[in-house]
Amino acid sequence: MSENTQGVGAASEQGESWTSEWGTVSAQSTSCANTQGTYCDTPVTVLRADALITKQRTVCNAELWFADGKIIAVGEQRKLGDPPANSVVKDLAGRVLMPGLANGHTHSAMTLQRGVDDDNGFMPWLAQVQAFEQHLTHDDVRAGLELAMLEMIATGTVAFADMYYWDYELLETVRRAGMRVAAAVAVTTPDASMFPGVTSRTGAAELAHTAKLAEHYANSGQIIVHYGPHAPYSVPREYFEQIIALSKQSGIPIHTHIAESPAETEQMLARTGLHPASYMRELGLFEVRTLAAHCVCLEPQEIADMVAAQVTLSHNPVSNLKLGNGVAMFPEWLAAGAKVSLGTDSVASNNSLDLFEEMKLATVLHRGARQDSTAVTSREVFNVATAGGARAIGFAQSGELEVGMQADIIALDVTGINAIPHDNLLSHIVFAASGRDVCEVWVAGRHLYSEGRYLTLDAADIKVRAAASAARLRELSGV
Numbered sequence: 001m002s003e004n005t006q007g008v009g010a011a012s013e014q015g016e017s018w019t020s021e022w023g024t025v026s027a028q029s030t031s032c033a034n035t036q037g038t039y040c041d042t043p044v045t046v047l048r049a050d051a052l053i054t055k056q057r058t059v060c061n062a063e064l065w066f067a068d069g070k071i072i073a074v075g076e077q078r079k080l081g082d083p084p085a086n087s088v089v090k091d092l093a094g095r096v097l098m099p100g101l102a103n104g105h106t107h108s109a110m111t112l113q114r115g116v117d118d119d120n121g122f123m124p125w126l127a128q129v130q131a132f133e134q135h136l137t138h139d140d141v142r143a144g145l146e147l148a149m150l151e152m153i154a155t156g157t158v159a160f161a162d163m164y165y166w167d168y169e170l171l172e173t174v175r176r177a178g179m180r181v182a183a184a185v186a187v188t189t190p191d192a193s194m195f196p197g198v199t200s201r202t203g204a205a206e207l208a209h210t211a212k213l214a215e216h217y218a219n220s221g222q223i224i225v226h227y228g229p230h231a232p233y234s235v236p237r238e239y240f241e242q243i244i245a246l247s248k249q250s251g252i253p254i255h256t257h258i259a260e261s262p263a264e265t266e267q268m269l270a271r272t273g274l275h276p277a278s279y280m281r282e283l284g285l286f287e288v289r290t291l292a293a294h295c296v297c298l299e300p301q302e303i304a305d306m307v308a309a310q311v312t313l314s315h316n317p318v319s320n321l322k323l324g325n326g327v328a329m330f331p332e333w334l335a336a337g338a339k340v341s342l343g344t345d346s347v348a349s350n351n352s353l354d355l356f357e358e359m360k361l362a363t364v365l366h367r368g369a370r371q372d373s374t375a376v377t378s379r380e381v382f383n384v385a386t387a388g389g390a391r392a393i394g395f396a397q398s399g400e401l402e403v404g405m406q407a408d409i410i411a412l413d414v415t416g417i418n419a420i421p422h423d424n425l426l427s428h429i430v431f432a433a434s435g436r437d438v439c440e441v442w443v444a445g446r447h448l449y450s451e452g453r454y455l456t457l458d459a460a461d462i463k464v465r466a467a468a469s470a471a472r473l474r475e476l477s478g479v
């Protein structure tokens with residue numbers, strides 16, 4: 001029997017009702033009603049691991065069953081009874097199961113710019129990035145995206161919110177690979193394409209293109225489409241207002257950068273007399289569903305306004321520090337009950353897509369900055385990187401290992417030196433584990449990765465194409 005017969009694509013074609021919802025979904029039952037034969041027509045996968053950790057609990061000697069892409073049983077091995085006769089049992093001794101991670105903000109195809117101008121400050125870095133991207137072709141973007149998916153899958157990320165030059169072909173590349181994406185089509189001005197090599201459409205035409213993509217994937221469950229106005233400082237006021245109006249009409253969410261740097265604040269104060277987030281509020285952005293990346297330079301009242309409006313705030317600590325932009329008020333966001341995700345931002349400002357790094361940094365950074373070891377707890381950060389982040393970017397049924405949730409699961413190797421001892425699993429995951437410990441990945445029950453092998457992507461081919469693209473682009477741009 002095949003270990004997996006129901007991928008995300010198959011689930012989406014069946015039009016399941018859990019798709020693309022921004023709100024809360026509850027599926028908290030913890031035991032399975034199944035005994036013998038209940039699922040006799042549906043292959044059941046049974047995972048037996050040393051332990052399992054999810055939002056509210058840890059289970060030792062854990063067993064998790066899934067079928068049709070959803071979790072159908074979770075508990076201690078001896079308490080679940082015998083699995084159905086048609087089950088495929090996977091013995092994961094030396095492994096612990098946890099929810100797959102959600103990356104709240106990235107630009108995946110920028111993997112090709114890993115290491116571009118790492119040490120010369122924000123504005124020179126931005127100039128280099130833009131010089132590089134003027135020469136991008138569609139094949140380059142696809143290679144960069146696929147390279148990013150190799151890295152994300154291998155380090156336990158199952159869903160990501162992304163802003164770049166998305167089109168149908170690239171979204172299909174993600175669908176076939178099996179990951180979940182909330183994809184924002186980036187725009188800056190109505191009159192010109194920001195990246196002529198990638199798309200000949202003007203910014204105005206990109207909005208119609210975005211709406212078509214959103215309509216096409218409306219019932220996907222795997223792919224969500226956002227408008228992607230880049231930032232308050234890079235998008236003209238009238239154009240931003242037009243995008244907000246379209247979002248109000250269509251319900252298509254907006255993904256943008258807000259208050260990333262002190263330079264942005266200075267620029268917006270000079271231009272508008274307002275801080276970036278206040279300017280966005282004045283334009284009406286917070287009246288539509290919005291994902292705001294970075295938010296480093298927020299005033300306390302702006303935080304309160306964004307929380308009240310249920311804006312998703314994406315914390316990107318490595319990128320914020322590497323670019324010298326500062327430290328976001330992450331503890332205040334959490335205390336205010338904000339919808340929060342954890343993001344890597346692009347590889348050009350990170351330089352990896354490993355969310356385990358972000359989890360550790362998001363915990364220790366704020367403790368150190370405030371000289372308070374209780375400023376952020378490991379439980380809070382774990383929840384933001386899993387269930388909270390997944391919900392924040394639109395995948396409300398990912399991020400928890402509970403009955404009824406999507407089978408978005410990763411397994412960590414806990415036999416390594418860094419895992420001795422690992423009695424406190426939460427502590428191990430946040431402070432000692434890394435993406436290199438991930439050894440299995442399932443999304444909607446589809447097996448994407450197993451012990452270093454990619455099951456949906458041709459890693460050797462992608463690595464060759466991505467390296468060739470990066471080399472050519474560096475030569476052309478003189479970076």
Ligand SMILES: [Zn+2]
Pocket residue numbers: 105106107257293345346
């Ligand atoms: Zn960004």
